[in-house]
Amino acid sequence: MSTDQFVGTPGSTPPRPARRFTSSYTALSQRVRAAGLLERRRGYYWRRIAATLLALSALAATVQVVGNTWWQLLLAPLVALTLSQVAFLGHDAAHQQIFTSPRWNAVASRFLASLLAGLSHGWWTGKHNVHHAAPNQIGRDTDIDSKVLAFHPEALEDKGRAHRWFLTHQGFWLFPLLLLEGFNLHYDSATAVLRRGAVKRRRLEVVLLASRWVAYATVLLLAMSPGKAAAFVAVELALFGVLLGGAFAPNHTGMPVLARGVKQDFLHRQVLASRNVSGGRLVDFFMGGLNRQVEHHLFPNMPRPNLRLVQPMVRRHCQELGMPYTEESFAGAFAAVVAHLNAVGLAGRRQQTCPLAQQFRT
Structure with missing residues (x-):
C-alpha cells in the first residue's frame, strides 16, 4: 500500500507500507482462541453489574436522605462516575462480551445502556459497528465526522473564517467541549430513536429511554x-461527558487516517488506527478497558478482563511483523491528541500559502 492512501498532518510521518496479512491475523486469532482468551467471564461481569446496581441504589437513597439542599451537587459526580461504568458495561454487552447468546447480550445492553445510562442500544450499536469496521477512514467512520472539530485536513473544507480561527486552537478547546459531550450523546440518542427506521426495535427503545x-x-x-x-x-x-469523552478521545485521534475508498487488510486497519493508553488498573477503571484499544479492535468480542492478558501476545505479533504498535501514557496520549488537532487546524489557516500543508489535502 502506498503512503499516499493516508491523510496526514504537517510534520507527521506516514505509516510504513502495508502488505496483506490476513493469514497472519488468522494465526494470531487461533493462538488467542487456543489460550482460552475468548471464553466468557460471566463471574467478572455479574460482580461488576451487581456492584454498579448497588452503587446506583445507594446513591438514590442518599439523595433522599440529603434532601433539599445545594449539597446535593456533591453527589452528582458520583452519579456520573457510576453511570459511566454502566455505559461501559452496556458497550461490552453490545460487543457480545458477556454472554454467548446474542439475544441475551442485546437484552443486557438495552437494560444497561438504554434503561440505566439513557443511551440507546440500537443507536450506539449501529454507529459503533461502522466505526469498528473502518476506524479512522474518511467517508465511513462517523466518529471522525464533527460539525465542531476537524480530525483530518479534508474536514477543513467549506469552513467559515470564524470557524477556521477556532480550529487553529481546537486542541485546547477539546477539554471544555468534553463538558458538553454528555448532553450531545443523550441528544443524538434521543433524536435517533424518534426517527422512523433509524434503529431496530425503535418503540421499545423509546419506552426504555x-x-x-x-x-x-x-x-x-x-x-x-x-x-x-x-x-x-x-x-x-457535564462530568458524564468528560468521563466518556475522555475514554474515547485518545483511542484514535492523531493516528493515521485512511483516505476514501482505500482497502486495507484487517490487521493493519485495526492496529495502525488505534492507540493504547498505559497506566495500570486505575486507567483500566476510568476508561472501561478501552485503554487497550488495539486489542479491543482486533478482538471486539473478547471479555474486558482478558484484554490485559492478550496484550503481550498482540505486541509480540506486531513486533515480529515490523508493524507499529502504539502505546502512550495517559498524559502523553492526550498531548498527542491536542498536538494533532492543532496541527490540522493550523494546516487550514496556511493551506493557501504553504505548499507543505497543501499536499495533505485530499
Missing part, C-alpha cells in the same frame, strides 16, 4: 426543588 428519564426526574424531585434538580442533572451530564 422515556422510563429512564421519568424515574431519574422522580428520584430528584422527591428530594429537592426543580431548580436544584436541574442543576444536579447539568453537573452530572
Whole structure:
C-alpha cells in the first residue's frame, strides 16, 4: 500500500507500507482462541453489574436522605462516575462480551445502556459497528465526522473564517467541549430513536429511554426543588461527558487516517488506527478497558478482563511483523491528541500559502 492512501498532518510521518496479512491475523486469532482468551467471564461481569446496581441504589437513597439542599451537587459526580461504568458495561454487552447468546447480550445492553445510562442500544450499536469496521477512514467512520472539530485536513473544507480561527486552537478547546459531550450523546440518542427506521426495535427503545428519564426526574424531585434538580442533572451530564469523552478521545485521534475508498487488510486497519493508553488498573477503571484499544479492535468480542492478558501476545505479533504498535501514557496520549488537532487546524489557516500543508489535502 502506498503512503499516499493516508491523510496526514504537517510534520507527521506516514505509516510504513502495508502488505496483506490476513493469514497472519488468522494465526494470531487461533493462538488467542487456543489460550482460552475468548471464553466468557460471566463471574467478572455479574460482580461488576451487581456492584454498579448497588452503587446506583445507594446513591438514590442518599439523595433522599440529603434532601433539599445545594449539597446535593456533591453527589452528582458520583452519579456520573457510576453511570459511566454502566455505559461501559452496556458497550461490552453490545460487543457480545458477556454472554454467548446474542439475544441475551442485546437484552443486557438495552437494560444497561438504554434503561440505566439513557443511551440507546440500537443507536450506539449501529454507529459503533461502522466505526469498528473502518476506524479512522474518511467517508465511513462517523466518529471522525464533527460539525465542531476537524480530525483530518479534508474536514477543513467549506469552513467559515470564524470557524477556521477556532480550529487553529481546537486542541485546547477539546477539554471544555468534553463538558458538553454528555448532553450531545443523550441528544443524538434521543433524536435517533424518534426517527422512523433509524434503529431496530425503535418503540421499545423509546419506552426504555422515556422510563429512564421519568424515574431519574422522580428520584430528584422527591428530594429537592426543580431548580436544584436541574442543576444536579447539568453537573452530572457535564462530568458524564468528560468521563466518556475522555475514554474515547485518545483511542484514535492523531493516528493515521485512511483516505476514501482505500482497502486495507484487517490487521493493519485495526492496529495502525488505534492507540493504547498505559497506566495500570486505575486507567483500566476510568476508561472501561478501552485503554487497550488495539486489542479491543482486533478482538471486539473478547471479555474486558482478558484484554490485559492478550496484550503481550498482540505486541509480540506486531513486533515480529515490523508493524507499529502504539502505546502512550495517559498524559502523553492526550498531548498527542491536542498536538494533532492543532496541527490540522493550523494546516487550514496556511493551506493557501504553504505548499507543505497543501499536499495533505485530499
